[in-house]
Amino acid sequence: MALLPEECIxxxxxxxxxxxxxxxxxKIGDFSFVYDCGSSSQRKIFAKAKKFVRKxxxxxxxxxxxxxxxxxxxISHLHYDHVSGLExxxxxxVRVDYAFLPYxxxxxxxxxxxxxxxxxxxxxxxxxxxxxxxVGFLMEQGVKKVILLTSRGSxxxxxxxxxxxxxxxxLPGYHVxxxxxxxxxxxxxxxxxxxxxxxxxxxxxxxxxxIGVPTPNSNEVRGPVLWEFVLYCVPMSENEIACFRExxxxxxxxxxxxxxxxxxxxxxxxxxxxxxxxxxxxxxLLPKGENLNFTSLLLWHAxxxxxxxxxEAGHCLDYGGIHxxxxxxxxxCCPQDTWCAFLKLLGWENKLGQFLLGDLNYRQLVKDGGMxxxxxxxxxxxxxxxxxxxxxxxxxxxxxxxxxLEDMGSAKFWVxxxxxxxxxxxxxxxxxxxxxxxxxxxxxxxGTTSGNVSCDTCTNTPQDTDxxxxxxx
Numbered sequence: 206m207a208l209l210p211e212e213c214i215x216x217x218x219x220x221x222x223x224x225x226x227x228x229x230x231x232k233i234g235d236f237s238f239v240y241d242c243g244s245s246s247q248r249k250i251f252a253k254a255k256k257f258v259r260k261x262x263x264x265x266x267x268x269x270x271x272x273x274x275x276x277x278x279x280i281s282h283l284h285y286d287h288v289s290g291l292e293x294x295x296x297x298x299v300r301v302d303y304a305f306l307p308y309x310x311x312x313x314x315x316x317x318x319x320x321x322x323x324x325x326x327x328x329x330x331x332x333x334x335x336x337x338x339x340v341g342f343l344m345e346q347g348v349k350k351v352i353l354l355t356s357r358g359s360x361x362x363x364x365x366x367x368x369x370x371x372x373x374x375x376l377p378g379y380h381v382x383x384x385x386x387x388x389x390x391x392x393x394x395x396x397x398x399x400x401x402x403x404x405x406x407x408x409x410x411x412x413x414x415x416i417g418v419p420t421p422n423s424n425e426v427r428g429p430v431l432w433e434f435v436l437y438c439v440p441m442s443e444n445e446i447a448c449f450r451e452x453x454x455x456x457x458x459x460x461x462x463x464x465x466x467x468x469x470x471x472x473x474x475x476x477x478x479x480x481x482x483x484x485x486x487x488x489x490l491l492p493k494g495e496n497l498n499f500t501s502l503l504l505w506h507a508x509x510x511x512x513x514x515x516x517e518a519g520h521c522l523d524y525g526g527i528h529x530x531x532x533x534x535x536x537x538c539c540p541q542d543t544w545c546a547f548l549k550l551l552g553w554e555n556k557l558g559q560f561l562l563g564d565l566n567y568r569q570l571v572k573d574g575g576m577x578x579x580x581x582x583x584x585x586x587x588x589x590x591x592x593x594x595x596x597x598x599x600x601x602x603x604x605x606x607x608x609x610l611e612d613m614g615s616a617k618f619w620v621x622x623x624x625x626x627x628x629x630x631x632x633x634x635x636x637x638x639x640x641x642x643x644x645x646x647x648x649x650x651x652g653t654t655s656g657n658v659s660c661d662t663c664t665n666t667p668q669d670t671d672x673x674x675x676x677x678x
Contacts, residue, residue, distance in 0.1 A: 213677050213678065214233075214234045214431070214677065214678040215232075215234070215675065215676075215677050216231070216232065216233045216234070216432075216508075216675065216676040216677070216678075217231070217232045217673055217674075217675050218230070218231045218232075218559060218673065218674045218675075219231075219671050219672070219673045219674075220595070220620050220622055220648075220650045220671060220672040220673075221253045221257070221650070221671050222249075222253075222622075222650050222651040222670045222671050222672075223243075223244035223246065223249045223250045223253050223290075223622070223651055224244050224245060224246045224249050224623075224624035224651045225244065225245040225246075225286055225599065225622075225623050225624040225651065226241075226243045226244030226245055226246075226249075226250060226286040226287060226289065226622065226651075227240070227241040227243060227244075227281075227286070227287050227563075227595075227599075227622045228241060228242050228243065228244065228250060228253055228254065228257075228290065228622075229241060229561060229595070229622075230257050230261070231506070232261055233381065233431060233432050234431075235263055236276055236381060237261055237262055237263075237275055237276065237277075238275070238276060238277035238278070238279065239257075239275060239277070239278050239279065239294070240279040240281065240504055240561050241279070241280060241281050241287040241288070241561075241563070242254055242278075242287075242288065242289075242290040242291050242294050243284075243285065243286050243287040243288045243289040243290050243291065244286060244289055244290065245285075245286050245289070245624070246624075247289060247290075249651075250289055250290035250293070251290060251293050253290075254290045254293060254294045254297070255293075255297060258273050258294070258297050258298075258299055262274060262275055262299065267300065270298075271298075272298050272299065272300045273297070273298055273299045273300065274299075274300050274302065275299050275300070275301045275302070276301075276302045276303065277301075277302070277303050277305065277434075278301045278303070278304045278305070278348070279305045279306070279436075279502065279504055279561075280304065280305065280306035280307075280502065281306075281307075281501045281502045281503070281504075281561070281563030281564065282306075282307060282309070282500055282501045282502065282563055282564055283306075283309060283314065283317055283335065283336060283339065284317065284564060285317075285321060285322075285325060285329075285332060287563070287564070288332070288335065289329070289332070291335070292331050292346070295343075295346035295347065295348070296346065300347055300349070301343075301346075301347070301348045301349065302348075302349050302350065303348075303349070303350050303352055304343050304348045304350070304351050304352065305352045305354065305436065305502065306339065306351070306352075306353060306354070306502060307353070307354055307355065307438045307440075307500050307501065307502040308353040308354065308355040308397065308416065308438075309339075309500055310397075310400065310446070310470075311400055311401070311469060311470035311471050311474065312446055312449060312450055312453075312470045313441055313446065313500060314336040314337070314339075314470070314474060315336075315453070315470040315473055315474055316449055317336055318333065318336050318474060318480050318484070319480065319483055319484045319487040319488075320484075320487075320488075321484065323481075323484075326477055326480070326481055330477070333474070333477060333480075336474055337402075337471065337474040337475055338401070338402045338404075340353070340401070340402075340404075340405055340408060340414055341402060341404055341405075344404075344408065344413065349413070350412075350413055350414075350415065351408070351413065351414050351415070352386075352415050352417065353397075353414070353415070353416045353417070354386070354416075354417055354418065354419055354436060354438050354502060355389065355393075355397075355416070355417075355418060355438055355440065356418065356419070356437075356438040356439065356440050356579075381430065381431065381432040381433070381434060382430040382432065382433050382434065382509070383434050383436070384433060384434065384435045384436075385419055385420040385421055385435070386417045386418070386419055386420070386436070387417055387418050387420050388415070388416070388417050388418075389416045389417050389418055394409075394416050397416060400469070400471075401471075402471070418438075419435075419436045419437050419438060419583070420583075421582060421583050421585070430509050431508060431509065431678070432506060432507070432508055432509065433506060433507055433508075433509050434504065434505075434506045435504070435505045435506070435583075435584065435587060436502060436503065436504055437502070437503045437505075437580065437583050437584065438500070438501075438502055438503075439500065439501055439503065439565055439566075439570060439576070439580070440500055441500045452487075453470075453473070453483070456483060456486065458479060458482055458483075459473065459479070459483070501562065501563030501564050501565045501597075502563060503560070503561065503562055503563060503565060504560075504561045505558055505559070505560045505561075505584060505587050505591070506558065506559055507557050507558035507559065507587070507590065508557060508676060508678075556589070556590045556591070556592055556615040557590070557592050557676070558587055558590045558591040558592060558593075559591070559592065559593045559594075559595075559674065560588075560591045560593070560594045560595065560613065560616070561595045562594070562595050562596070562597040563595075563597070563598075564597060564598040564599075564604070565597040565598070565604065566597065566598070566603070566604045567597050567604055567605060567606045567608070567609050568603065568604060568605060568606040569604075570606075571606045571608050581612070588612050588613050589612075589613065589614050589615050590615065591613045591615060591616040592615065592616060592617060592618065592674075593616065593617075593618045593620065593674055594609075594613055594616040594618070594619050594620070595620050595622065596619055596620060596621045596631075596632065596636065597609075598631065599621055599622060599623035599631040599632060600621035600623055600631040600632025600633055600636045600637070601631040601632075601633060601636075602631075602633035602635055602636055605633070605635075605636045605639070607639050610639065610640070610643050610645070616645065617645055617646055618645070618646050618648055619640045619645055619646065619647050619648065620648045620649075620650055620672060621636075621647070621648070621649050621650065622650045622651055623649070623650075623651060624651050632647075632649065648672050650670070650671065650672045651670075
């Protein structure tokens with residue numbers, strides 16, 4: 206049965222121009238979510254996050270203060286340029302109800318610490334705290350519940366993740382829907398908890414920590430739903446983790462520390478001085494720009510069309526800047542009329558999904574036939590129901606495979622959230638050429654006006670300009 210709301214519901218999704226990094230926000234009526242909050246520029250991410258909190262998050266009374274409420278926070282992975290604004294966001298009077306992130310073992314988190322820019326060790330010590338204990342860090346910042354997701358192991362029979370229905374103000378019963386999250390099998394869960402800080406067991410006991418597996422199965426849907434979220438974890442290779450552990454164990458200074466504190470990566474993560482020594486040695490092992498860690502939490506989301514009676518959809522460069530009132534401007538006029546569009550959809554194909562790929566290595570995914578088949582099975586027809594796709598790893602050539610254009614044959618808009626750096630990429634020109642030669646549109650968020658890409662179906666946005674997608678019901 207189609208839903209017929211008395212008033213128009215506006216849904217806005219924004220790729221914020223933060224330079225090299227990612228800050229993506231969504232607003233479905235009064236329900237908001239964030240997917241990653243980071244940039245190589247602290248100034249840019251703090252300014253964008255502060256503006257989003259001020260303008261778009263509802264305020265509620267909590268004990269003796271008022272807080273801004275963010276129902277869902279998705280963290281694709283823990284690379285610095287995807288989480289550098291996290292501390293500022295959480296300390297800006299924001300209460301997060303549910304934080305979703307992939308489970309990274311202590312050894313994977315140690316690997317991230319060793320690829321940090323040198324200055325981060327002094328300027329952002331909080332980030333090392335996040336790597337040491339991501340669950341404890343989020344809990345200390347007031348997150349009500351942390352959801353760790355992994356593809357290692359399997360789900361077990363039992364209750365799927367239970368979350369409070371997210372009601373849109375004035376429309377009781379409307380809520381978003383998280384598809385297929387099952388609790389992790391008990392053996393694997395015990396193994397994870399045994400490697401981590403002892404506080405994780407307490408959080409698990411009191412219900413503030415939940416560990417699970419995204420599956421193709423469906424949770425029970427209660428009542429009408431406007432929006433669907435589908436999550437998926439792509440893990441790092443077990444062989445690569447084993448090789449990294451062997452290399453670490455061979456370092457003389459490491460053997461001394463491990464002999465004193467026990468054979469754990471947590472002991473190394475708690476020692477900034479030793480981390481810097483390891484970093485210098487590790488950086489000499491890999492070619493420039495190479496990074497073994499590509500674990501990412503993927504998010505696909507879209508309106509559930511069977512529950513919607515009529516829709517308009519649009520996309521536009523610049524979020525509340527040139528246009529001011531986005532909906533009004535897109536309908537009536539647009540100073541960038543060659544780019545912006547607003548379409549009334551009375552009869553449509555169900556191809557309005559948005560796919561956020563974090564730093565997924567699509568090339569490596571395709572090479573691993575078993576993992577690739579699992580990925581395709583998990584998302585099924587949703588792959589070809591995608592309209593907007595975030596380029597994996599900011600448009601890096603190392604993470605790119607043309608197969609993605611076939612897998613998402615309906616995706617018209619391909620977004621790179623990156624800042625062109627002197628003498629380098631991403632986004633890489635070969636990636637852009639593949640996209641445009643296939644007749645798709647390339648959108649560069651956070652680029653600069655210098656170094657425009659010359660083609661008919663791509664654009665290089667002014668620095669700090671956002672790219673927004675809008676739906677109205």
